[in-house]
Amino acid sequence: MELVVCSRSVNQTKETGQYFSAILEKGSTVFLSGELGAGKTAFVSGVMKGFGFSGEINSPSFTILNLYKVSRNLTVVHADFYRLNSYDEIADTGIEEFLYDLKFITLIEWPDKLKDFLKKDYVDISFGYEIEDFNSRQIRISSFSRFWGRKLNLFENILRKKCII
Numbered sequence: 001m002e003l004v005v006c007s008r009s010v011n012q013t014k015e016t017g018q019y020f021s022a023i024l025e026k027g028s029t030v031f032l033s034g035e036l037g038a039g040k041t042a043f044v045s046g047v048m049k050g051f052g053f054s055g056e057i058n059s060p061s062f063t064i065l066n067l068y069k070v071s072r073n074l075t076v077v078h079a080d081f082y083r084l085n086s087y088d089e090i091a092d093t094g095i096e097e098f099l100y101d102l103k104f105i106t107l108i109e110w111p112d113k114l115k116d117f118l119k120k121d122y123v124d125i126s127f128g129y130e131i132e133d134f135n136s137r138q139i140r141i142s143s144f145s146r147f148w149g150r151k152l153n154l155f156e157n158i159l160r161k162k163c164i165i
Contacts, residue, residue: 001149002142003156005165006130012164013039013127013137017046019158020141023151026074027102029120031111034127036082039137040109043125044078047107051076059109064093073103080109087113121145123152 007013024030024047032040045057051070060066060080068076077098084090090113098104099120108114123143130136141152159165 001152002140003152003165005139005141005159007039007137007139008133009135010039010042013042013139014046014049016139016159016164017043017048018050019046019162019164020155021047021050022158023155024105026105028105029099029118029122030105030107031115031122031124032107032109032127033111033124035129038127038129039139040127043127043139044107044109048076065095075104077104077106078109079106081113082110084110084113087117090114121147123148 005016007016020043032043034040041057041059048057048068051074053068053070055068057068057078058066060078061082064080064084066078068078070076079093079095081090084093095106095108095114098106099118121143123141126140128138128140130138141155143149143152156165
């Protein structure tokens with residue numbers, strides 16, 4: 001399934017992420033792709049707001065992994081593999097410890113080097129600039145699994161109720 005959302009501002013991108021949090025559950029893996037500045041971290045900020053997290057969300061470009069404790073039973077891992085050049089470097093971060101543990105939700109920016117090695121379902125979200133309006137983004141959410149297909153149908157219904165799409 002594929003769902004496309006047009007965001008006309010950073011705040012709309014965050015709002016879309018906030019609504020997206022409603023379909024996430026422990027063990028979820030989300031891949032975030034797009035050019036630098038396309039809205040990946042803004043989306044994550046919205047997801048975290050949807051979980052009730054009020055702390056600051058920073059891009060993990062230099063730290064590679066940021067962990068956000070949402071509740072006693074849930075931690076969100078926000079990873080950024082932009083600076084890593086191979087799967088071996090990614091594996092050295094310890095990401096697999098989080099990917100396969102149902103206590104975590106993992107949100108991964110620049111996941112391309114990991115996709116071929118991951119042995120679980122994930123949802124892929126890509127962010128692109130709109131040619132007519134540099135401030136607008138096209139957020140393309142897709143997955144080929146039935147599990148995520150059902151989740152994306154739920155998300156589409158949420159966006160329709162909020163008049164986002």
